[in-house]
Structure formats: C-alpha cells, structure tokens
Amino acid sequence: MDSYASTRLTRIRTAMKDQGLGGLLVCANGMRRDHVRYVTNLNVLGSWAIAVLGPERGPALFIEDPWDLDRARRDSWAESVTAGPGLLDGIVRAAGELGLRGPVGVAGMELMEAGLVLALRERLAPLTLQPATRLLVELRLLKDEGELRAIRRASELADAGYEVFLGTARAGLPEYELVAEIEGFLRDAGAEDNMMILASGGVEVTGMRPPTSKRLQVGDLVTAELTPQVNGYYAQICRTLVIGEPSAAQQQSFEIFWQAQEAAMESARPGVTISQVAEAQNEVFRKAGFGEYVSKRYTRARGHGLGLHFDDEPLIWEGNDLRLQAGMVLIAHPNTYLPLAGYMVLGDPLVITDGGCERLTKTERRLFAVAP
Amino acid sequence: MKRGLVEWDRQELPEGAFAARLAACRAGMCEERLDALLVYTDVWRAGHVRFLSHYLPYWSSGLLVLPLEGEPLLLSTQPQRVFPWIAETSLLREVRAAPALGKAAAAVLAERGWRRAGVVELQELPWGIYADLTAEAPGACELVDASALMRGVRLSEDGHEEALLTKAAAMAAAPLAALDPVGQRDWAVIATLERAYRRAGAEDLMLLVTSPTAGQWPGVPREAVLADGVLLQASLEYKGHWLQLSRTWLPAGASPLRGLYDRLGRAYAELSETARPGLSEAEAAGLLKRLAPGDGLHLFAAHASGSAPFTPLPGLDGIEEGMVVALHLGAEDRQGHRALVGDTFLARREGLARVTT
Missing domain, CATH: 3.90.230.10 (Creatinase/methionine aminopeptidase superfamily)
Incomplete structure (x- = not known):
C-alpha cells in the first residue's frame, strides 16, 4: 500500500468516526464501480463487489466474479480478497473479524441489490446499517x-x-x-x-x-x-x-x-x-x-x-x-x-x-x- | 456508457418480434393474475427491457411498466431531451421523466388502480428503488416477484435472437482471424480490435488481455509487451445480444506452453460436446475431473439470458435450455503458466450449439 492509499484510508476512518460509524461497507455494481476503486484500488469487472472497512482494520474485499480474483489480489489494497459463492457468509465473518460496531455506514447502498441489503440487515444484527454514500462523495471531492x-x-x-x-x-x-x-x-x-x-x-x-x-x-x-x-x-x-x-x-x-x-x-x-x-x-x-x-x-x-x-x-x-x-x-x-x-x-x-x-x-x- | 452504434434496424428486427414477446409476457401475466409487470433496466442490466422493447438506457436507468392491456410505459431517469431518441430507437411511445423510479412506479400503480403487479428480479432491484416502491406502493396493490415469468419468456425459442447472435459471431470472428498479437503491446492489441469491432457496428465491448505468464486471467491492459503469448477475452454486444469468447496465442515455434495449450484444446472439445441442459451436479463434477489430469483446470461459465451481460453460473449443471451460454476453460501448469479458450453457445435440449467460431 502506498502513502496515498494509507492517507486515504486514514481520512475515511476519520470521517467514519466523525459521523459515529463503527464500520463501512462499500458497494460497486455494474453502474457504479468508483467507490470500491477509491477504497481498494480495484477496477471491478463483474456485476458487484463489496469492501468491508473496520474502524482500525481492513478493507476486506468480496467480488462476485472469480475471474478477477488474481488481479484483485495483486492490484487492491485489501487485506483479503474472496470471490465466488458464499460471499454473504464471508461479509458477515469479516464484519466480526474487523471489529465492526454499530451503526455501520453503507456507501453505494442505494444501488445495492435489495435482497443483499435485506440479508445483511438480518445477518449483521444487532449492527444497524445506514446510508453513507455522502461520506465518500465528500471525501472524493478533494484530490491528492x-x-x-x-x-x-x-x-x-x-x-x-x-x-x-x-x-x-x-x-x-x-x-x-x-x-x-x-x-x-x-x-x-x-x-x-x-x-x-x-x-x-x-x-x-x-x-x-x-x-x-x-x-x-x-x-x-x-x-x-x-x-x-x-x-x-x-x-x-x-x-x-x-x-x-x-x-x-x-x-x-x-x-x-x-x-x-x-x-x-x-x-x-x-x-x-x-x-x-x-x-x-x-x-x-x-x-x-x-x-x-x-x-x-x-x-x-x-x-x-x-x-x-x-x-x-x-x-x-x-x-x-x-x-x-x-x-x-x-x-x-x-x-x-x-x-x-x-x-x-x-x-x-x-x-x-x-x-x-x-x-x-x-x-x-x-x-x-x-x-x- | 454505450458509445457504439445504437440503432433499431426494423428489417433486421421487426416490430412483430416485440409484439410476440410482449404477448408471451402477457400470457404469463394472465396465468399469474398480474395487472402489470415492472422491469428494471440500466446501462449494465439492460437485457430484459431491451428484449421487450429495444430500449437501451445508454447511461442511466429506467423501469418499464407493462400493463396487461394497453401501451407499455417507460419511467426514465433520462431527461426529456432524450425522449425523441428513445422513440427513434425503441417501440416505446409513452415515456415519463422519473428521477425517483420507485416513487414514480408506486404512483403509476395507484393511478391505474392495479391490484397485483409483478416485479421482475424484485430482490435484485437497486435498494433505493426497492425501498421507495415497497414503501409507497398502494396497500391495495400486491407486489410479487415475476422473475420466473420473465425467465420463461427469455428462454423460449426466438429465431430473431439466433440470427442476431450469428451476425454478432461473424462480426467477432473476422478481426480475430486477422490478429497477430504475439510480441505486440497489449494496448495496441486492444486498440486494433476496438477499432475493428466498432467500425463493424458493435454496440458495446469489453476487451481484456494478458500474457500466459502473468499469473492472472485477462484484464484491462497495463502497457506490457506480450512476448510470451496472449490470452484474450472479447465480449461484444450487437443490438442487445452479447457474446463472449476467449483465445490463446503462443509464439511461433517451440513454446513450453504448447503442450498445455493442446491438452486444454482437447479438454474443451470434450467439454463443449458433453455439456447440455439438465446435466446433474455429479455429472458436471465428474466431467471436469476427467478432462485434463495433471493441470489445474478452471471453468468460468456464465449466461447472457438475464438482465446483465453475463451472469456467472455456479457450474455446468446451471445450464438451462434456451440460454445463451459462455463457457471458458482455463488451464494452469505447475509453473503458473496459463492457457484459455472459450466460446458462446445456444443451449438446446440435445446439447450446446456453438455460436462463435
């Protein structure tokens, strides 16, 4: 991870803390892949990806398409990359391992598949999820x-x-x-x-x-x-x-x-x-x-x-x-x-x-x- | 953002084709007692609405509202200035500007007094739309998932689709046959194909490339000279019909990868001859196991009969009759060197019919 990446993740964590968030899920889909790229440096090629960022650790990256796995491991700043079936279980596990606390922000939540949001709400409870797209939008305004x-x-x-x-x-x-x-x-x-x-x-x-x-x-x-x-x-x-x-x-x-x-x-x-x-x-x-x-x-x-x-x-x-x-x-x-x-x-x-x-x-x- | 040739050639795809597709949807709606069908579309997940109306949201999103009787209505996040283009390139005549699609759809449900509406891929709707729609839909209107209905319509035989896929396959083949990429810069290889495909009328492209010794499957090029050979995956869209193929090129003469490539070719021939709709999970696993002993084999299977260009399939046992299926087989030897081959097929009851050549 270069110094720009380290500084970027620090800025994101500071903003999370300022907004009272104990974790951040960042979502990419076919329409918008930019938030995940900002947080992990991965150019997502498949239909969706989610990065999980804890208050001190992470991101852990989950991608839909196994095709991208080797490239994701090489290109991204993520501590871990997982692809293929069973991603929901992986995200829930990562939330525990990375020490997510509630409430958890979700950047790109409005674009996430509804079924995934509903499943995450259920599986991550008692952690609560709340929209946090603005957090990243505002950080991204200023370029390094x-x-x-x-x-x-x-x-x-x-x-x-x-x-x-x-x-x-x-x-x-x-x-x-x-x-x-x-x-x-x-x-x-x-x-x-x-x-x-x-x-x-x-x-x-x-x-x-x-x-x-x-x-x-x-x-x-x-x-x-x-x-x-x-x-x-x-x-x-x-x-x-x-x-x-x-x-x-x-x-x-x-x-x-x-x-x-x-x-x-x-x-x-x-x-x-x-x-x-x-x-x-x-x-x-x-x-x-x-x-x-x-x-x-x-x-x-x-x-x-x-x-x-x-x-x-x-x-x-x-x-x-x-x-x-x-x-x-x-x-x-x-x-x-x-x-x-x-x-x-x-x-x-x-x-x-x-x-x-x-x-x-x-x-x-x-x-x-x-x-x- | 689509920036290829987006036009509706009514000789190639007559209005009657859409009339038949809408009629098939409406027959399913009658069976399910649905007053209307809602189908989401965006620049990535355009497949279903394109199939029903030829409309392509080239950089935005929309919801198609298909009533049991009467004209379809498009709720669109595109500005009104684009509506003439929508009318020109699709059969949609009634278009309503709708910055918040879920709220707008709920308003239409209330306005028309519908009691039961089907939503295609309800669980896959973007959360913002789903939340607005379910919160604001009138209490008297039941919302049900209508994915199976849409899937049935998409997978039924349609001669027009096959004709357009065949045309797309011919479009994909010619520039590849002329390509001599070994030793070239990856950027130049992609540029050559990009120009050729767009000149031939491709609507959209995804061209990925790498070297057999790079330790990855093809991706966005990173300025490398492809001296050891080339792995390439080309995805091409023509008039809403996506196909995908993968190829490997090796340097002329002796190459340490030649044996791997030949074994992969034999394995792929057997795979494409054996795979068929209805294969059980055990049969699929058994087939992969015996294909190329000694090499690491990776199967990437996806179908192009949904809303997204290629939806990953869990395995060969996920193939259904009527699907447009892309099967890619990659092989990796003990040194981590790779070879790749893949084609697009139409899944028929008796087996897979190759579309790409």
Missing part, C-alpha cells in the same frame, strides 16, 4: 497528488483524442466510424475507458447521444464530449466543429458559449459557491437574450465534478451552495441548445488552485472548422 497526476494524464489524452477527432471528421463519414477511430486511438494511448457522446446536424439537434449511422454533411455542427480514463480517473473535453466553413449564425452562437465558459473560469476559485459558477455562465446567456435555454428543458447541467466517475459530484447548477476548495477538479461546460445554430458544447477540466483555477487541457477554445 496521485489523483491529480492521473487526471492530468487523462487530460493529455483528451487533447490528443480531440486532435484525432479533428483529423478524422469529414463529410460522408458515419458518426459511429468516427467514434471507432477515437476509441481505437485512446486505447492505443493507454486509456482504460472513455465516455463519449456526440451529435451532428443543425438547429434540429437538441442534445447528444450515442453515435448513429448518420453521415456527416457539409455545414453540420459536430459536438463531442471525450472523457478518457487513466488509472481510474476521468478528464473531459467538450468541443464543437463545423464541416466546412462556419455560418455567421454558428459563429454568433459559439461566441456566447465561449464567453460563458470564460466567465465560469474567471469565477472558479476557492470560497466561491458552485451556484456562482453556474450563474456566471447563465448570465452570459441571459444577457444575450437566451435565458430560457439554461433551464433543465434544454440542458442537464452547467458542468460537473471529475474523478473516478465521469459524471462526479458536484453537479454545477444554480442553487448548489457547495463552496469550491483548492484541489477540487471539475468541468464547467455551458453546453445547451440555442435556436441560433442548435446544440453546442465547450468545456475543459479545471483544477481549483489557491488563486483560481488551472485549465488542464490545451486544445484551443474555438469553433473548429474542418475541410469537407
């Missing part, structure tokens, strides 16, 4: 040097990936072949995974989704979010390009997005609330006469955190009063639909520093044009 190193490397891959995107997009290419090229490139460069959505077209496009067989056409806006993962950590870049020469309306629309992202970066510094970062972006749209397009009808969020999940907390939205601190990593992206030219995106990963924020990607912030 090891985490920042991975995010910086992922940001480099995001830049390189977008360069390939620019070099590949052309009229006549189906969207899914464009994605195939980017995915291949990112794998070759060492990305573990990548989250990616895109869209192409004009004012009829109201959002992004997985690629289709639609062929890119001259005049299309092509929007993309690339989110490569390195050592578990994601960084995201959002850019928009035009096949051929941008129209005046496309340029006019992009200018609003550029100003909104600029306002977000200017506002992002320690002490400022997430709400203020969202407001900084939204004010640009309001002043331009497009205030209604920053509502949930047209946009999901004005950005989000980045880390072991590609859509981590905090969600950047007006009304979120969480205050930024140095060491947080987020993407501020004013992505939304505008009637001027359709859905458009622009965003970069930012690490909050003592004096403001640092943009981690280097790709130019402009409306790109590629030759048809």
